[in-house]
Amino acid sequence: MIRLERRPQPSDAWSYATPVLAVILTMVVGGILFAFLGKPPLVAIRTIFWDPLFGDFASYTRPQLLVKAGPLILIATGLALGFRAGIWNIGAEGQYIMGAVCGAAVGLAFYPSEARWLIFPLMIIVGALGGMVWAWIPAFLKTRFGTNEILVSLMLVYVAENIIAYAALGPLKNPEGMGFPGSRRLSNWEAAANHELIAGTGMHWGVVFALIAVIFAYVLLARHTLGFAIRVTGESPRAAAFSGVDPKRLIILSMLISGGLAGLAGIFEATGPAGQITIDFGTGYGFTAIIVAFLGRLHPIGILLAGLLLALTYIGGEMAQLQLALPAAAIQLFQGMLLFFLLALDVLTNYRPRFGSEAAA
Secondary structure, X not given: OEEEEEOOOOOHHHHHHHHHHHHHHHHHHHHHHHHHOXXXXXXXXXXXXXHHHHOOOHHHHHHHHHHHHHHHHHHHHHHHHHHHOOOXXXXXXXXXXXXXXXXXXXXHOOOOOOOHHHHHHHHHHHHHHXXXXXXXXXXXXXXXXXXXXXXXXXXXXXXXXXXXXXXXXXXXXXXXXXXXXXXXXXXXXXXXXXXXXXXXXXXXXXXXXXXXXXXXHHHHHHHOHHHXXXXXXXXXXXXXXXXXXXXXXXXXXXXXXHHHHHHHHHHXXXXXXXXXXXXXXXXXXXXXXXXXXXXXXXXXXXXXXXXXXXXXXXXXXXXXXXXXXXXXXXXXXXXXXXXXXXXXXXXXXXXXXXXXXXXXX
């Protein structure tokens, strides 16, 4: 017999150990999955986790680590602030898309001007506002009508996907694109391009803002009254109410921050790695960032490390698809296992297992 007994206090040791164990279990079960697919499991794991950093093509793939990690860290940092307060913004993918659409639309309105000092900063500001407005909708509906922010924010993702498809085929379509859907190449327009700041490193403005967001979130949670309100509300809503925390204000602030950071990730991606607005611009960063947030234990420093790890699986997964002919669905399943095992093992943070006669007693 096995019985789970609630711990008097959550275990700090298990809290730090579960992300590591989740990664190890993902490797083990993922290796079994790859073996069932007829691929050598050790080679597949090595291709995903080792080759992007130290393999034959590492000089190309290493800079991609920051390119992939930047939006994940930026979005996950905003999500974590809301999650810690018990506010579940699941629609960051939609906010990421709307940030890209709004920022790109404002930038393209100035085409072909080369006033980089004006256009690029304006695109960043409007991109953040686009994400904030899209996050404000579920926040307003929750505080005004008591709706579920999980469902509303998630459904708005599909609305955003249709909006970007309309923009890529209509208002933002490149008039010189020979009929193909998609905007002008923003990465080729000097006034709107988000180039590498240090050649060969993958460091661009999106990565810089991601690092700033991590520092901002750390200081906010550790030193600011808003961070105190977030932590108290997540740990004990009743205590938060007694301490004078306004739950409606906290919901709106948390959603605006997370939406703004997701919008920033969108516009930096549209002006940099993606380079333009297209129908398939949404690549799942907003959903993967949820895994990053929980794998990082909703802590800014943990999110930084988790973002780099998930970025590594993105790059390694693409290499495994090319070199080992692994299906894309298998790589997505492999990434999803991280969250599955993390949530499963998280039980041990709050519960102590009892076995055999001890459990029966």
